[in-house]
Amino acid sequence: MYQFRYHKPATLEEAVDCYQSAEDGIYLAGGQTLLPTMKQRLAAPSDVIDLSAIDRLTGIEVTSDEVRVGAFTRHDEVARHEGIRRRLPVLAFLAAQIGDGQVRNRGTIGGSVANSDPAADYPAAVIGLGATINTNARQIAADDYFQDLFETALEPGEIITRIDFPVPSRAAYRKFPNPASRYAVVGVLVADFDGRIRVGITGAGPCAFRGTALEVALQGNLNSAAIEGVEVPDVGFNNDLHASAEYRAHLVKVMARRAIADLVG
Amino acid sequence: MSGVHVSTTVNGDATEYVCHPGETLLDVLRNRLGLTGAKEGCGTGDCGACSVTVDGSLVCSCLVLGAEMEGREVNTVEGLADGGTLHPLQDKFIEHAALQCGICTPGFLVAAKALLDRNPDPTEQEIRYALAGNLCRCTGYDKIVHAVDAAAKEVRKQQKAAKKASGKKRR
Numbered sequence: 001m002y003q004f005r006y007h008k009p010a011t012l013e014e015a016v017d018c019y020q021s022a023e024d025g026i027y028l029a030g031g032q033t034l035l036p037t038m039k040q041r042l043a044a045p046s047d048v049i050d051l052s053a054i055d056r057l058t059g060i061e062v063t064s065d066e067v068r069v070g071a072f073t074r075h076d077e078v079a080r081h082e083g084i085r086r087r088l089p090v091l092a093f094l095a096a097q098i099g100d101g102q103v104r105n106r107g108t109i110g111g112s113v114a115n116s117d118p119a120a121d122y123p124a125a126v127i128g129l130g131a132t133i134n135t136n137a138r139q140i141a142a143d144d145y146f147q148d149l150f151e152t153a154l155e156p157g158e159i160i161t162r163i164d165f166p167v168p169s170r171a172a173y174r175k176f177p178n179p180a181s182r183y184a185v186v187g188v189l190v191a192d193f194d195g196r197i198r199v200g201i202t203g204a205g206p207c208a209f210r211g212t213a214l215e216v217a218l219q220g221n222l223n224s225a226a227i228e229g230v231e232v233p234d235v236g237f238n239n240d241l242h243a244s245a246e247y248r249a250h251l252v253k254v255m256a257r258r259a260i261a262d263l264v265g
Numbered sequence: 266m267s268g269v270h271v272s273t274t275v276n277g278d279a280t281e282y283v284c285h286p287g288e289t290l291l292d293v294l295r296n297r298l299g300l301t302g303a304k305e306g307c308g309t310g311d312c313g314a315c316s317v318t319v320d321g322s323l324v325c326s327c328l329v330l331g332a333e334m335e336g337r338e339v340n341t342v343e344g345l346a347d348g349g350t351l352h353p354l355q356d357k358f359i360e361h362a363a364l365q366c367g368i369c370t371p372g373f374l375v376a377a378k379a380l381l382d383r384n385p386d387p388t389e390q391e392i393r394y395a396l397a398g399n400l401c402r403c404t405g406y407d408k409i410v411h412a413v414d415a416a417a418k419e420v421r422k423q424q425k426a427a428k429k430a431s432g433k434k435r436r
Contacts, residue, residue, distance in 0.1 A: 006269055006286035006332045028330075035328045036309040048286065050333060076322070100312060100398025101376065105322040106329065121436070181311070182397075 001035075003046040005077070005234035010053050012136050016061045021158040022047035027159060029072060029111030032103050033211050057110065057161055062087050065167050070112025071160040072204040078109060090171040090189065091129075093105060094121050097175065099182050113145075116207055118238060119183035123208030124173060126163065128189030128200025135161040149206035152231040172262035174202070174255045178242055187245050190259040191213075192222060199256065202247045204237050214256055223264055266272070274346030275300070284331040290324075293331035295329040295392040302342035302371040313399035314349045316372035317341045325398070336404050345378060351369035353419035354378060354412070363373060365403035373399050377413045385421035387413075 009015040009176075019025040026045040028034055029052075037043045051057060057072035062083035069091075078084055078095035080224045085092045098104055098112075099119050100225045110123045114134065125131065133140040136159045144154050152227035154160070168191040175187030184203035188211070197218040197242060199211035217226045232252045268283040272351035275298060282297050294317070295302045302328050306314035308327040317326045318340045328415075345352045357363070364370045372386050373396060380387060387395065392413050401409060 001287040001288050003285065005267075006330070008332075008335075026332075031328055031330070031333075032310060035330070039308055039327075050330075052333065100313070101379075101395055102316060102325045102398040103310065106419075107323050203353075220415050 001038045002041065004038075004045055004249055005047045006050065007047060008050040008053050012054055012056055012161070013050060015049055015159060016157055017055060018049050018138060022049070025157075027051055027114075029114075030074060030107040031111075032099070032107040033111070033115050033117065042176070043048075051159070058158075060084065067091065067165045067167060068240075069109055072108050073110075075104035075107050075109070075112075075228075080252065087167055088129075088165060088171075090168075090173050090191075091165060092126055094173045094189070097121065097177070109163060111162060114152065114160050116146055116150055116153060118149060118206055119135070119178070119185070119203045121173075121187055122210075122248055123200065124175075124184070124187045124189040124200040124202035126166065126200070127202075127208045127210055128173070128191050128198050129165045129168060129171065130191075131166070131197055132164040133160055133161050134164065143210065144226050146207040149209070149215065155197060165191070168198075169262050172259040174258040174262065176251050183184065186255050188214055188252060188255035188259050190218070190263060192257060192263065195220065195246065197222065201252055203228050204252055206236070206238065209258065211252065214252075218227055218260070222260065224260045227253060227256055227260070239251065271332060271335050273323070273334045273336065273435060274338045276340055278288065278387060282331070284332065287334055288331045288391050289327050290317070290319075290320075290329040290331050291326035294326060294339075299329075300341050300343050302386040303375075304368050304371060306368065306372075311400070312369070312372075313376065314369050314372045316375045316399065318344070318375060318379055320383070322375065322377070323376055323398075340375070342374050345374060352378070352416075353423070354416040357416040357419065358409075361412035361415060363404060363408040364401075369401045369403075373401065375407055377416065380413070381417055381420055383415055387417060 023046040025047040028048050028050045035169045059070040061068040067088045075095045075098045131142045171191035175184040175188040186203040189200040197215050199214045201211045202208040213230050218231045232249045234245040234249035237248045239245040304314040306312035310325045315327040
Protein backbone atom coordinates (compact mmCIF):
# COMPACT_ATOMS: atom_id res chain seq x y z
CA MET A 1 0.00 0.00 0.00
CA TYR A 2 1.09 3.56 -0.61
CA GLN A 3 1.30 5.50 2.64
CA PHE A 4 -1.64 7.62 3.72
CA ARG A 5 -2.95 9.52 6.74
CA TYR A 6 -5.49 7.72 8.96
CA HIS A 7 -8.42 9.52 10.59
CA LYS A 8 -11.17 8.24 12.84
CA PRO A 9 -13.81 10.98 13.23
CA ALA A 10 -16.53 10.58 15.86
CA THR A 11 -19.28 12.41 13.97
CA LEU A 12 -20.57 12.73 10.41
CA GLU A 13 -19.72 16.44 10.37
CA GLU A 14 -16.12 15.74 11.35
CA ALA A 15 -15.90 13.05 8.68
CA VAL A 16 -17.09 15.42 5.97
CA ASP A 17 -14.69 18.16 7.19
CA CYS A 18 -11.90 15.64 7.09
CA TYR A 19 -12.81 14.66 3.53
CA GLN A 20 -13.00 18.25 2.36
CA SER A 21 -9.65 19.24 3.80
CA ALA A 22 -7.92 16.16 2.39
CA GLU A 23 -6.12 16.28 -0.93
CA ASP A 24 -7.62 12.96 -2.03
CA GLY A 25 -9.68 11.51 0.79
CA ILE A 26 -11.63 8.27 0.89
CA TYR A 27 -14.03 6.80 3.43
CA LEU A 28 -13.25 3.43 5.01
CA ALA A 29 -16.22 1.27 6.06
CA GLY A 30 -15.62 -2.52 6.08
CA GLY A 31 -12.60 -2.22 3.81
CA GLN A 32 -13.22 -5.47 1.95
CA THR A 33 -13.04 -3.76 -1.43
CA LEU A 34 -11.09 -0.60 -0.56
CA LEU A 35 -8.14 -2.29 1.13
CA PRO A 36 -7.46 -4.88 -1.61
CA THR A 37 -7.80 -2.07 -4.16
CA MET A 38 -5.22 -0.01 -2.28
CA LYS A 39 -2.93 -3.03 -1.82
CA GLN A 40 -3.02 -3.66 -5.54
CA ARG A 41 -2.17 0.01 -6.01
CA LEU A 42 -5.32 0.67 -7.97
CA ALA A 43 -6.12 3.42 -5.45
CA ALA A 44 -3.74 5.72 -3.62
CA PRO A 45 -5.77 8.06 -1.40
CA SER A 46 -3.85 10.63 0.66
CA ASP A 47 -6.23 10.26 3.60
CA VAL A 48 -8.31 7.30 4.77
CA ILE A 49 -11.28 8.30 6.93
CA ASP A 50 -12.50 5.43 9.13
CA LEU A 51 -16.28 5.67 9.68
CA SER A 52 -16.47 2.97 12.37
CA ALA A 53 -16.76 5.34 15.34
CA ILE A 54 -19.80 7.24 14.02
CA ASP A 55 -22.85 6.16 16.04
CA ARG A 56 -25.34 7.62 13.57
CA LEU A 57 -24.39 5.00 10.98
CA THR A 58 -25.38 2.02 13.10
CA GLY A 59 -28.63 0.39 14.14
CA ILE A 60 -31.44 -1.62 12.57
CA GLU A 61 -35.09 -0.65 12.86
CA VAL A 62 -37.91 -2.94 11.80
CA THR A 63 -41.45 -1.57 11.48
CA SER A 64 -44.52 -3.17 9.91
CA ASP A 65 -43.87 -1.62 6.51
CA GLU A 66 -40.18 -0.75 6.48
CA VAL A 67 -36.77 -2.15 7.42
CA ARG A 68 -34.19 0.58 8.08
CA VAL A 69 -30.59 -0.52 8.10
CA GLY A 70 -27.77 1.74 9.31
CA ALA A 71 -25.07 2.12 6.69
CA PHE A 72 -22.34 0.65 8.90
CA THR A 73 -24.28 -2.60 9.45
CA ARG A 74 -22.14 -5.56 8.50
CA HIS A 75 -23.52 -8.26 6.16
CA ASP A 76 -23.42 -10.90 8.90
CA GLU A 77 -25.57 -8.72 11.17
CA VAL A 78 -28.22 -8.41 8.46
CA ALA A 79 -28.07 -12.17 7.79
CA ARG A 80 -28.63 -13.01 11.48
CA HIS A 81 -30.93 -10.19 12.60
CA GLU A 82 -34.14 -11.70 14.02
CA GLY A 83 -36.37 -8.79 12.98
CA ILE A 84 -35.07 -8.75 9.40
CA ARG A 85 -35.38 -12.52 9.14
CA ARG A 86 -39.01 -12.19 10.20
CA ARG A 87 -40.11 -9.07 8.27
CA LEU A 88 -37.82 -9.09 5.23
CA PRO A 89 -36.32 -12.59 4.99
CA VAL A 90 -35.15 -11.99 1.42
CA LEU A 91 -32.64 -9.40 2.67
CA ALA A 92 -31.21 -11.74 5.33
CA PHE A 93 -31.03 -14.52 2.72
CA LEU A 94 -29.24 -12.23 0.25
CA ALA A 95 -26.76 -11.04 2.90
CA ALA A 96 -25.95 -14.62 3.93
CA GLN A 97 -24.78 -15.36 0.39
CA ILE A 98 -22.32 -12.47 0.05
CA GLY A 99 -18.70 -13.61 -0.33
CA ASP A 100 -17.62 -15.71 2.65
CA GLY A 101 -17.72 -15.48 6.44
CA GLN A 102 -14.67 -13.26 6.65
CA VAL A 103 -16.13 -10.79 4.14
CA ARG A 104 -19.58 -10.82 5.78
CA ASN A 105 -18.04 -10.05 9.18
CA ARG A 106 -16.38 -6.86 7.88
CA GLY A 107 -18.24 -5.65 4.81
CA THR A 108 -21.05 -3.14 5.35
CA ILE A 109 -24.27 -2.44 3.47
CA GLY A 110 -23.39 1.24 3.05
CA GLY A 111 -19.95 0.38 1.71
CA SER A 112 -21.38 -2.07 -0.79
CA VAL A 113 -24.04 0.32 -2.05
CA ALA A 114 -21.63 3.30 -2.17
CA ASN A 115 -19.10 1.26 -4.14
CA SER A 116 -21.73 -0.12 -6.55
CA ASP A 117 -19.70 -3.03 -7.83
CA PRO A 118 -21.56 -4.37 -10.87
CA ALA A 119 -21.57 -7.87 -9.34
CA ALA A 120 -22.48 -6.95 -5.75
CA ASP A 121 -25.63 -8.46 -4.23
CA TYR A 122 -27.14 -5.58 -2.24
CA PRO A 123 -27.86 -3.38 -5.30
CA ALA A 124 -30.36 -6.04 -6.48
CA ALA A 125 -32.27 -5.55 -3.21
CA VAL A 126 -32.01 -1.74 -3.32
CA ILE A 127 -33.49 -1.72 -6.83
CA GLY A 128 -35.85 -4.69 -6.49
CA LEU A 129 -37.40 -3.43 -3.26
CA GLY A 130 -37.32 0.25 -4.28
CA ALA A 131 -35.26 1.29 -1.26
CA THR A 132 -34.47 4.85 -0.23
CA ILE A 133 -30.83 5.80 0.26
CA ASN A 134 -30.41 8.31 3.10
CA THR A 135 -27.23 10.35 3.15
CA ASN A 136 -25.84 13.11 5.34
CA ALA A 137 -27.39 15.57 2.87
CA ARG A 138 -30.58 14.08 1.37
CA GLN A 139 -32.68 11.08 0.37
CA ILE A 140 -32.14 9.35 -2.96
CA ALA A 141 -34.64 6.96 -4.56
CA ALA A 142 -33.23 3.63 -5.70
CA ASP A 143 -34.25 4.29 -9.30
CA ASP A 144 -32.12 7.46 -9.37
CA TYR A 145 -29.15 6.09 -7.47
CA PHE A 146 -27.20 3.64 -9.67
CA GLN A 147 -25.79 5.38 -12.73
CA ASP A 148 -22.96 3.45 -14.34
CA LEU A 149 -19.94 1.24 -13.60
CA PHE A 150 -18.96 2.15 -10.00
CA GLU A 151 -20.90 5.39 -10.53
CA THR A 152 -23.75 6.49 -8.29
CA ALA A 153 -25.73 9.63 -7.53
CA LEU A 154 -23.50 10.30 -4.51
CA GLU A 155 -21.61 13.60 -4.63
CA PRO A 156 -17.92 13.61 -3.64
CA GLY A 157 -17.75 13.45 0.16
CA GLU A 158 -21.41 12.44 0.60
CA ILE A 159 -21.95 9.63 3.11
CA ILE A 160 -24.76 7.06 3.11
CA THR A 161 -26.25 6.98 6.61
CA ARG A 162 -29.10 4.50 6.30
CA ILE A 163 -30.99 2.46 3.73
CA ASP A 164 -34.77 2.08 4.07
CA PHE A 165 -36.34 -0.98 2.47
CA PRO A 166 -40.12 -1.10 2.00
CA VAL A 167 -41.50 -4.49 3.06
CA PRO A 168 -43.15 -6.35 0.14
CA SER A 169 -45.90 -8.96 0.44
CA ARG A 170 -43.30 -11.45 -0.75
CA ALA A 171 -39.92 -11.42 -2.45
CA ALA A 172 -37.18 -13.80 -3.54
CA TYR A 173 -33.56 -13.44 -4.65
CA ARG A 174 -31.62 -15.90 -6.76
CA LYS A 175 -28.10 -15.52 -8.07
CA PHE A 176 -25.65 -17.45 -10.16
CA PRO A 177 -22.53 -17.08 -8.04
CA ASN A 178 -19.03 -16.98 -9.40
CA PRO A 179 -17.76 -20.22 -7.84
CA ALA A 180 -14.54 -18.61 -6.55
CA SER A 181 -15.62 -15.16 -5.33
CA ARG A 182 -19.38 -15.77 -4.93
CA TYR A 183 -19.99 -12.42 -6.56
CA ALA A 184 -23.19 -12.53 -8.62
CA VAL A 185 -22.49 -13.32 -12.27
CA VAL A 186 -26.18 -12.48 -12.43
CA GLY A 187 -28.58 -11.98 -9.51
CA VAL A 188 -32.31 -11.28 -9.75
CA LEU A 189 -34.64 -10.11 -7.00
CA VAL A 190 -38.37 -10.33 -7.65
CA ALA A 191 -40.68 -8.51 -5.24
CA ASP A 192 -44.48 -8.45 -5.07
CA PHE A 193 -46.00 -5.38 -3.41
CA ASP A 194 -49.69 -6.35 -3.27
CA GLY A 195 -49.70 -7.20 -6.95
CA ARG A 196 -47.24 -4.49 -8.03
CA ILE A 197 -44.11 -6.30 -9.21
CA ARG A 198 -40.55 -5.00 -9.08
CA VAL A 199 -37.53 -6.81 -10.52
CA GLY A 200 -33.98 -5.80 -9.56
CA ILE A 201 -31.07 -7.19 -11.58
CA THR A 202 -27.39 -7.15 -10.60
CA GLY A 203 -24.28 -8.60 -12.26
CA ALA A 204 -25.62 -8.34 -15.80
CA GLY A 205 -24.91 -4.69 -16.63
CA PRO A 206 -22.47 -1.97 -15.50
CA CYS A 207 -24.72 -1.33 -12.48
CA ALA A 208 -27.93 -2.73 -11.01
CA PHE A 209 -31.10 -1.92 -12.92
CA ARG A 210 -34.82 -2.71 -13.09
CA GLY A 211 -36.03 -5.52 -15.32
CA THR A 212 -38.94 -3.47 -16.65
CA ALA A 213 -39.96 -5.89 -19.41
CA LEU A 214 -40.06 -8.70 -16.84
CA GLU A 215 -42.09 -6.51 -14.46
CA VAL A 216 -44.68 -5.80 -17.16
CA ALA A 217 -44.99 -9.48 -18.04
CA LEU A 218 -45.34 -10.49 -14.40
CA GLN A 219 -47.90 -7.82 -13.49
CA GLY A 220 -51.06 -9.68 -12.49
CA ASN A 221 -49.50 -12.91 -13.73
CA LEU A 222 -46.77 -13.93 -11.30
CA ASN A 223 -45.56 -17.25 -12.68
CA SER A 224 -42.54 -18.34 -14.66
CA ALA A 225 -44.57 -19.06 -17.82
CA ALA A 226 -45.37 -15.33 -17.97
CA ILE A 227 -41.77 -14.39 -18.82
CA GLU A 228 -41.33 -17.14 -21.43
CA GLY A 229 -41.71 -14.71 -24.34
CA VAL A 230 -39.84 -11.77 -22.81
CA GLU A 231 -36.71 -10.79 -24.72
CA VAL A 232 -33.68 -9.81 -22.64
CA PRO A 233 -31.32 -8.04 -25.04
CA ASP A 234 -27.64 -8.23 -24.05
CA VAL A 235 -26.87 -4.72 -25.28
CA GLY A 236 -24.46 -3.01 -22.88
CA PHE A 237 -24.17 -6.13 -20.70
CA ASN A 238 -20.86 -7.05 -19.08
CA ASN A 239 -18.66 -9.23 -21.21
CA ASP A 240 -15.63 -10.60 -19.37
CA LEU A 241 -13.72 -13.76 -18.52
CA HIS A 242 -16.48 -14.85 -16.14
CA ALA A 243 -19.32 -14.78 -18.66
CA SER A 244 -20.21 -13.35 -22.06
CA ALA A 245 -22.92 -10.72 -22.41
CA GLU A 246 -25.11 -13.25 -24.22
CA TYR A 247 -24.75 -15.79 -21.40
CA ARG A 248 -25.57 -13.12 -18.80
CA ALA A 249 -28.75 -12.22 -20.71
CA HIS A 250 -29.70 -15.91 -20.65
CA LEU A 251 -28.97 -16.10 -16.91
CA VAL A 252 -31.28 -13.15 -16.19
CA LYS A 253 -34.29 -15.23 -17.21
CA VAL A 254 -33.04 -18.39 -15.52
CA MET A 255 -32.48 -16.57 -12.21
CA ALA A 256 -35.82 -14.75 -12.58
CA ARG A 257 -37.60 -18.08 -13.11
CA ARG A 258 -35.94 -19.53 -10.00
CA ALA A 259 -36.89 -16.50 -7.93
CA ILE A 260 -40.47 -16.71 -9.17
CA ALA A 261 -40.54 -20.44 -8.35
CA ASP A 262 -39.45 -19.58 -4.80
CA LEU A 263 -42.44 -17.24 -4.59
CA VAL A 264 -45.21 -19.29 -6.14
CA GLY A 265 -43.80 -22.84 -5.83
CA MET B 266 3.37 9.75 7.72
CA SER B 267 3.05 9.63 11.46
CA GLY B 268 2.51 6.41 13.39
CA VAL B 269 -0.77 5.45 15.03
CA HIS B 270 -0.73 4.40 18.67
CA VAL B 271 -3.08 1.48 19.35
CA SER B 272 -4.13 -0.16 22.63
CA THR B 273 -5.76 -3.52 22.13
CA THR B 274 -6.03 -7.03 23.52
CA VAL B 275 -4.30 -9.92 21.77
CA ASN B 276 -5.05 -13.47 22.95
CA GLY B 277 -6.21 -12.05 26.28
CA ASP B 278 -3.13 -9.89 26.89
CA ALA B 279 -3.32 -6.10 26.94
CA THR B 280 -1.08 -5.00 24.07
CA GLU B 281 0.13 -1.65 22.76
CA TYR B 282 1.85 -0.88 19.50
CA VAL B 283 2.63 1.96 17.15
CA CYS B 284 2.09 1.21 13.48
CA HIS B 285 2.05 3.05 10.18
CA PRO B 286 -1.46 3.69 8.81
CA GLY B 287 -0.71 1.41 5.87
CA GLU B 288 0.14 -1.63 7.98
CA THR B 289 -2.51 -4.32 8.09
CA LEU B 290 -3.40 -6.20 11.26
CA LEU B 291 -1.53 -9.14 9.72
CA ASP B 292 1.62 -7.00 9.32
CA VAL B 293 1.32 -5.88 12.93
CA LEU B 294 0.78 -9.40 14.29
CA ARG B 295 3.68 -10.90 12.35
CA ASN B 296 6.23 -8.09 12.23
CA ARG B 297 5.61 -6.13 15.42
CA LEU B 298 4.17 -8.68 17.84
CA GLY B 299 6.05 -11.78 16.63
CA LEU B 300 2.83 -13.78 16.18
CA THR B 301 3.60 -15.58 12.93
CA GLY B 302 0.76 -18.14 13.09
CA ALA B 303 -1.47 -16.18 10.72
CA LYS B 304 -0.04 -16.46 7.21
CA GLU B 305 -0.12 -14.18 4.22
CA GLY B 306 -1.43 -16.20 1.28
CA CYS B 307 -3.03 -13.89 -1.26
CA GLY B 308 -3.09 -10.60 0.63
CA THR B 309 -6.45 -9.75 -0.94
CA GLY B 310 -8.96 -11.58 1.25
CA ASP B 311 -9.49 -14.60 -0.97
CA CYS B 312 -7.60 -17.40 0.77
CA GLY B 313 -8.27 -16.99 4.50
CA ALA B 314 -4.75 -18.06 5.59
CA CYS B 315 -4.52 -14.85 7.66
CA SER B 316 -7.80 -15.49 9.54
CA VAL B 317 -8.03 -14.21 13.10
CA THR B 318 -11.00 -13.09 15.17
CA VAL B 319 -11.73 -9.48 16.13
CA ASP B 320 -14.28 -9.17 18.96
CA GLY B 321 -15.16 -12.80 18.24
CA SER B 322 -15.82 -12.28 14.51
CA LEU B 323 -13.73 -14.12 11.96
CA VAL B 324 -11.86 -11.72 9.66
CA CYS B 325 -9.01 -11.70 7.18
CA SER B 326 -6.28 -9.84 9.06
CA CYS B 327 -4.76 -8.82 5.72
CA LEU B 328 -7.90 -6.73 5.01
CA VAL B 329 -8.05 -4.92 8.33
CA LEU B 330 -5.74 -2.05 9.28
CA GLY B 331 -3.66 -2.33 12.43
CA ALA B 332 -4.86 1.20 13.19
CA GLU B 333 -8.48 -0.01 13.30
CA MET B 334 -7.81 -2.28 16.30
CA GLU B 335 -8.02 0.35 19.03
CA GLY B 336 -10.03 -1.12 21.91
CA ARG B 337 -10.71 -4.41 20.11
CA GLU B 338 -10.08 -7.98 21.16
CA VAL B 339 -7.94 -9.96 18.74
CA ASN B 340 -7.53 -13.72 18.93
CA THR B 341 -5.07 -15.70 16.82
CA VAL B 342 -4.15 -19.35 16.42
CA GLU B 343 -1.46 -18.84 19.08
CA GLY B 344 -4.26 -18.45 21.64
CA LEU B 345 -5.99 -21.72 20.76
CA ALA B 346 -4.07 -24.17 22.97
CA ASP B 347 -4.41 -23.95 26.75
CA GLY B 348 -0.77 -23.93 27.81
CA GLY B 349 0.55 -27.33 26.79
CA THR B 350 -2.90 -28.77 26.12
CA LEU B 351 -3.98 -28.60 22.50
CA HIS B 352 -7.51 -27.50 21.61
CA PRO B 353 -9.67 -30.43 20.40
CA LEU B 354 -9.54 -28.90 16.91
CA GLN B 355 -5.75 -29.10 16.91
CA ASP B 356 -5.84 -32.70 18.19
CA LYS B 357 -8.37 -33.75 15.55
CA PHE B 358 -6.55 -32.01 12.70
CA ILE B 359 -3.50 -34.12 13.60
CA GLU B 360 -5.51 -37.30 14.11
CA HIS B 361 -7.37 -36.92 10.79
CA ALA B 362 -4.27 -35.74 8.88
CA ALA B 363 -6.30 -32.67 7.89
CA LEU B 364 -3.26 -30.90 6.49
CA GLN B 365 -0.34 -31.43 4.20
CA CYS B 366 1.77 -28.33 3.63
CA GLY B 367 0.17 -26.56 6.60
CA ILE B 368 0.09 -23.01 5.27
CA CYS B 369 -3.71 -22.79 5.42
CA THR B 370 -4.02 -24.66 8.74
CA PRO B 371 -3.87 -21.73 11.22
CA GLY B 372 -6.62 -19.98 9.26
CA PHE B 373 -8.78 -23.12 9.18
CA LEU B 374 -8.29 -23.68 12.92
CA VAL B 375 -9.33 -20.11 13.76
CA ALA B 376 -12.31 -20.27 11.38
CA ALA B 377 -13.42 -23.62 12.81
CA LYS B 378 -13.02 -22.29 16.36
CA ALA B 379 -15.25 -19.30 15.47
CA LEU B 380 -17.86 -21.76 14.17
CA LEU B 381 -17.78 -24.04 17.22
CA ASP B 382 -17.97 -21.08 19.62
CA ARG B 383 -21.27 -20.18 18.01
CA ASN B 384 -22.54 -23.63 17.10
CA PRO B 385 -20.96 -26.65 18.81
CA ASP B 386 -23.17 -29.07 16.86
CA PRO B 387 -22.82 -28.08 13.18
CA THR B 388 -24.02 -30.16 10.25
CA GLU B 389 -21.57 -30.98 7.45
CA GLN B 390 -23.20 -28.24 5.37
CA GLU B 391 -22.77 -25.72 8.18
CA ILE B 392 -19.11 -26.68 8.52
CA ARG B 393 -18.51 -26.22 4.81
CA TYR B 394 -20.39 -22.88 4.81
CA ALA B 395 -18.34 -21.63 7.78
CA LEU B 396 -15.06 -22.65 6.15
CA ALA B 397 -15.94 -21.32 2.69
CA GLY B 398 -13.55 -18.39 3.09
CA ASN B 399 -10.55 -20.65 3.68
CA LEU B 400 -8.75 -22.25 0.76
CA CYS B 401 -6.66 -25.43 0.94
CA ARG B 402 -4.82 -26.63 -2.13
CA CYS B 403 -3.64 -29.95 -0.62
CA THR B 404 -6.36 -31.86 1.18
CA GLY B 405 -9.48 -31.55 -0.96
CA TYR B 406 -11.26 -30.39 2.24
CA ASP B 407 -12.82 -33.75 3.23
CA LYS B 408 -10.32 -34.48 5.99
CA ILE B 409 -10.68 -30.94 7.31
CA VAL B 410 -14.46 -31.29 7.49
CA HIS B 411 -14.12 -34.66 9.24
CA ALA B 412 -11.63 -33.21 11.71
CA VAL B 413 -13.94 -30.30 12.57
CA ASP B 414 -16.86 -32.70 12.97
CA ALA B 415 -14.81 -34.90 15.32
CA ALA B 416 -13.59 -31.87 17.26
CA ALA B 417 -17.18 -30.64 17.64
CA LYS B 418 -18.10 -33.99 19.24
CA GLU B 419 -15.14 -33.63 21.61
CA VAL B 420 -16.07 -30.04 22.49
CA ARG B 421 -19.65 -31.12 23.24
CA LYS B 422 -18.34 -33.95 25.43
CA GLN B 423 -16.13 -31.52 27.35
CA GLN B 424 -19.00 -29.04 27.74
CA LYS B 425 -21.26 -31.82 29.07
CA ALA B 426 -18.60 -32.96 31.52
CA ALA B 427 -18.00 -29.39 32.71
CA LYS B 428 -21.74 -28.88 33.20
CA LYS B 429 -22.01 -32.10 35.19
CA ALA B 430 -19.02 -31.14 37.34
CA SER B 431 -20.43 -27.69 38.11
CA GLY B 432 -23.83 -29.25 38.83
CA LYS B 433 -22.26 -31.61 41.35
CA LYS B 434 -20.48 -28.73 43.00
CA ARG B 435 -23.74 -26.88 43.43
CA ARG B 436 -25.32 -29.86 45.12
